[in-house]
Amino acid sequence: MLGTLPFFLLVGVVLLLPVVVLAVEAFRVTDPVTYEDTWSTSAITSVTTGAYGRAYLGSLRLSLVTAALGTVLGLGLAAAMLSVRRGRLLRRLLLTASGVLANFGGIPLAFAFIAAIGNAGVVTALLSDLGITLGASLYSTTGLALVYLYFLVPLMVLTITPALEGLRPQWREASDVLGGSGWQYWRRVGGPVLLPSVLGASVLLFASAFAAYATARALVGSSIPLVTLQIADALSSNVLVGSEAQGKALALGMVVLVGAVMLVYGWLQRRASRWSA
Amino acid sequence: MTAVDTAAGLPAAAAAVDPGPAPTGRRGPRRAGVRVARAVLFTVLGAYFLVPIAASVAFTVRDRGTGGLTARWYTGIPSADGFAETFGRSLTLGLLTVAGTLLLLLPTVVLVTLRLPRVRRVVEFLCLLPLVLPPIALVVGVRSVLSWAPDHFYGTPLADAFFALQEPDLPWILVLVYVVLALPFAHRALDAGVRAVDLGTLTEAARNLGASWPRVLVTVVVPALRTAVLNAAFLTLALVLGEFTIASLLGFRTFPTWIVEISGASPQLSVSVSVLSLLLTWGLLVLISALDRRRPRTTA
Amino acid sequence: MTAAVAGTPTATVAELRDRPPADVVLSGVTRTYGSTTALDALDLHVAGGEFLAVLGPSGCGKTTALRAIAGFEVPDAGTITVGGRDVTTVPPSKRDMGMVFQAYSLFPNLTAADNVAYGLAVRRRGRTERRRRAAELLELVGLADRGDRYPHQLSGGQQQRVALARALAVAPQVLLLDEPLSALDAQVRVQLRDEIRRIQLELGTTTVFVTHDQAEALSVADRVAVLRAGRLEQVASPDELYSRPATAFVARFVGxxxxxxxxxxxxxxxxxxxxxxxxxxxxxxxxxxxxxxxxxxxxxxxxxxxxxxxxxxxxxxxxxxxxxxxxxxxxxxxxxxxxxxxxxxxxxxxxxxxxxxxxxxxxxxx
The missing domain is CATH 2.40.50.140 (Nucleic acid-binding proteins)
Structure with a gap:
């Protein structure tokens, strides 16, 4: 139908075409002398080793750890929120706050943390007056993880709350009457029923953390090996011929990694939700 | 106790919470334990979420010279060099993106629901893609495509069009990319709206009365989906006003890139602008939730 | 639906039938929520092996009474005994009861057979025993061929049959039915109602059946207890309730x-x-x-x-x-x-x- 044509056109040109171009041009290199383009895998092979390889590992480690922590904390927070009886007001408050905070990424978030526990931060000053120094620097991987959780936990709360609300109280009660303990209920019913949603949510958290750039840039510049920071560096360095190709190779690597995660996720999802329609 | 240590202590507290729906009417020691664990979780996470915001405000209202309070960083924002230009640009981009997103997505969602259920999955998949595709990877691809203009199309009308898209005063290319980035949120909002009202019956009634398709869209569909449309619009606007990655890597000056630009020379100003932009986003999102609440729940 | 009636009873049916029937006694059971009183010093005696229907309009406290027997509600005052044992503060998992809920209570991630065997699984019974018993109970409720289906693949009536089999699998002392028919179509409702009665007669399990539908209560129960505002209005056989109502409320509510x-x-x-x-x-x-x-x-x-x-x-x-x-x-x-x-x-x-x-x-x- 004609009405959907603009949609498919835009998605094709602005979303799919760039990714395809990325996949092709990552295999092209420009000769520094003749400016001739040739097919080559040199850019691709260069990004798997050395500083670039470390950047991938750093990004993967940071996003896996923060996604796992965010999943656990967000799940705990959502469950705690729902377990408050007559807590409708609290629920609305927390969900609205989560909606706000999950969108509170990027630059302002980084600055808020710098203002709090940065070198000249308010909390830092307060603590140093008391003779306490912070255990870890904000400008480190640990600090970055702490900042990422600030938007990942609310994101988890937002995505998992509907699934938690979908757990029918009758299931727990039926398990109770049949002699099951709380743990048995969660192992045999609650956990398996929730698993697909939790998997989906944690993959979303992983993708968010893996792709985060603005927060990291504002916090740590390029002092920490992260692939998003390396891509930006490669693109902004106009001195080095071929760095553009390096950037494309790095970006393609990200797409491939996310794609691989999605494939694993799809497989797990199918296994975990065999029983549903 | 340090802030970092606090965060590390959290998982234990979370694991202690029984994440079940409230067991009804059960009292005694177990329930009390759950309550304590819950209170600890709320307190610790509450502090974690409030401290950075409170610190931002404290950071910007404290006068380092006198030690007293000052509002000068806030009053100085409007006249700050570059604020008017970049904020105006971001706002324009935001409004254009909202318009673009709605024009593109609204007919698509409606038509898919009413006429083309077969392509529903495809549309859903495409709309979810930007959620997992790293924006930075997308922008590298977009840069590559844009570079075709000087490299391959030079001198053709297509190249001129490409250059026009990259006009620094109003970079339309950003609008296009932002529409793509907004797809997941806008689609979810609109799709939920379409499911909540029985669009099929509504439009059938209008069509029976002799209304044309465009007329049905404007006079029936849009009013019925007002909340959903506003929802999508606000989410999109909030996204554009805070987007840094794309604008920065394509080399355009927008509001978020300006904040980073000034942060070195004037940290207080950049943080106070951040606080204000945060408040703006909150305002928009609280407005959405208020609208959500007002919507009559016709379907159970 | 007659599979288990004809021929020799299965081992499970024999075991259920041989259990000594337990009576249920509620004395002075009171439960309040804030300012509303759901149960007001309720006295109720369910004889061993009896099928008692608890009938009343919504909000009369009948569901609260059932949930108190199950252990989901702890009374503010009064005691509940089952077979002479005081269970007032015993948690639901230690009460030895079976319960069928209104609807959607089957575990969605387990097959019908696994749902039926759940109570045995949490009791760490062996796989062979679980399989045998699940099969026998599914046969009892007429679903012998649906054991490998997931709940969403079953109709509403079939789901409630599985729920009944699941409740009976642990050979409970008392069977509790919380409006198990209210979400079903009229025809299925009558059919399942009669089947519940047939199975109860066959097994002789003490049964408490909560309903707001007087026709349902009169047609299946040995005795009917009519509740109003948390108090017992009358408890009598269906016949007596109809022909000699104790109060105007009972006369109007029944018939x-x-x-x-x-x-x-x-x-x-x-x-x-x-x-x-x-x-x-x-x-x-x-x-x-x-x-x-x-x-x-x-x-x-x-x-x-x-x-x-x-x-x-x-x-x-x-x-x-x-x-x-x-x-x-x-x-x-x-x-x-x-x-x-x-x-x-x-x-x-x-x-x-x-x-x-x-x-x-x-x-x-x-």
């Missing part, structure tokens, strides 16, 4: 009644619609209201009659005809359909009782 003004004479007779009838119990002399069942009223076409037919509703063998008296009283009568052709709206009729009213109440209390 249909017409309230007709009458006068009670000092000699123990009542003047009612131009007839005089004896009264059983002591009622204060004077103006009273007589409650009549539709089958206790005859309508005779009579040009000089005081009544006038207003509606008629055909329901097969009988037709419900309603007449209005000059004082505005409406009286319903069940007339054999073949004899009701003259009784069309507008017809003048003579209205007369054919039997003693089920209940007389003082005029103010009706």
């Amino acid at each position: 249909t009644t017409s309230a007709v003004p009458a006068q009670l004479r000092a000699d123990g007779q009542v003047d009612l619609l131009g007839t005089t009838r004896p009264v059983a119990g002591p009622v204060p002399v004077g103006d009273v209201v007589a409650l009549l069942r539709p089958e206790q009223v005859v309508l005779r076409p009579d040009a000089g009659g005081r009544g006038r037919v207003v509606t008629r509703t055909f329901s097969g063998g009988t037709t419900r005809v309603t007449a209005v008296l000059p004082d505005g009283t409406e009286v319903a009568a069940d007339v054999v359909s073949t004899e009701s052709t003259e009784l069309v709206p507008g017809t003048a009729v003579e209205v007369a009782p054919t039997a003693r009213p089920v209940l007389l109440v003082p005029a103010g209390d009706a």
Whole structure:
């Protein structure tokens, strides 16, 4: 139908075409002398080793750890929120706050943390007056993880709350009457029923953390090996011929990694939700 | 106790919470334990979420010279060099993106629901893609495509069009990319709206009365989906006003890139602008939730 | 549906049948939520092996009573014993009961057979025993061939059958049914209702069945307890409840009644619609209201009659005809359909009782 044509056109040109171009041009290199383009895998092979390889590992480690922590904390927070009886007001408050905070990424978030526990931060000053120094620097991987959780936990709360609300109280009660303990209920019913949603949510958290750039840039510049920071560096360095190709190779690597995660996720999802329609 | 240590202590507290729906009417020691664990979780996470915001405000209202309070960083924002230009640009981009997103997505969602259920999955998949595709990877691809203009199309009308898209005063290319980035949120909002009202019956009634398709869209569909449309619009606007990655890597000056630009020379100003932009986003999102609440729940 | 009735009973059925029946006693059970009292010093005795229906309008406390027996509600006051054992504060998992919920209580991630075997699995019984028992119970509820289906692949009625099998799998002392039919279609409801009764008779398990549907309660239960505002209004056999209701509330809630003004004479007779009838119990002399069942009223076409037919509703063998008296009283009568052709709206009729009213109440209390 004609009405959907603009949609498919835009998605094709602005979303799919760039990714395809990325996949092709990552295999092209420009000769520094003749400016001739040739097919080559040199850019691709260069990004798997050395500083670039470390950047991938750093990004993967940071996003896996923060996604796992965010999943656990967000799940705990959502469950705690729902377990408050007559807590409708609290629920609305927390969900609205989560909606706000999950969108509170990027630059302002980084600055808020710098203002709090940065070198000249308010909390830092307060603590140093008391003779306490912070255990870890904000400008480190640990600090970055702490900042990422600030938007990942609310994101988890937002995505998992509907699934938690979908757990029918009758299931727990039926398990109770049949002699099951709380743990048995969660192992045999609650956990398996929730698993697909939790998997989906944690993959979303992983993708968010893996792709985060603005927060990291504002916090740590390029002092920490992260692939998003390396891509930006490669693109902004106009001195080095071929760095553009390096950037494309790095970006393609990200797409491939996310794609691989999605494939694993799809497989797990199918296994975990065999029983549903 | 340090802030970092606090965060590390959290998982234990979370694991202690029984994440079940409230067991009804059960009292005694177990329930009390759950309550304590819950209170600890709320307190610790509450502090974690409030401290950075409170610190931002404290950071910007404290006068380092006198030690007293000052509002000068806030009053100085409007006249700050570059604020008017970049904020105006971001706002324009935001409004254009909202318009673009709605024009593109609204007919698509409606038509898919009413006429083309077969392509529903495809549309859903495409709309979810930007959620997992790293924006930075997308922008590298977009840069590559844009570079075709000087490299391959030079001198053709297509190249001129490409250059026009990259006009620094109003970079339309950003609008296009932002529409793509907004797809997941806008689609979810609109799709939920379409499911909540029985669009099929509504439009059938209008069509029976002799209304044309465009007329049905404007006079029936849009009013019925007002909340959903506003929802999508606000989410999109909030996204554009805070987007840094794309604008920065394509080399355009927008509001978020300006904040980073000034942060070195004037940290207080950049943080106070951040606080204000945060408040703006909150305002928009609280407005959405208020609208959500007002919507009559016709379907159970 | 007759698989388990014919032939020798399976091991599971034999085991269930051989359990000594346990009685359930609620004494002075009170439960309040804030300012509302759900149960108000409720006394209730369910005899061992009995099928007791708890009937009442919504909000009468019947579900709270059932949940108190199950252990989901801890009474503020009073005690609950099962088979002589005080279970008032025992958690649900230690009460040895089976429960069937309104709907959607099957574990969605387990097959029908695994749902049935859940209680055995959490008791760490062996795989062979779980399989055998699940199969036997599914056969008992007529779903022997659906063991490998997931709940979403079963119809509403089938889901409730599985839920029943699951509740029985642990050989419970008491079976609790919380409006298990209310979410089903009318036809399936009647079918499953009869089946529940058949299985209960076969196994002899003490059963408490909560419902707001009086027809359901009357048709399956040995005795029916009518609850109102957290208190027991009357507990009696269906027959007695219908013919000798203890209160106007019971008379109105169970079956249909017409309230007709009458006068009670000092000699123990009542003047009612131009007839005089004896009264059983002591009622204060004077103006009273007589409650009549539709089958206790005859309508005779009579040009000089005081009544006038207003509606008629055909329901097969009988037709419900309603007449209005000059004082505005409406009286319903069940007339054999073949004899009701003259009784069309507008017809003048003579209205007369054919039997003693089920209940007389003082005029103010009706």
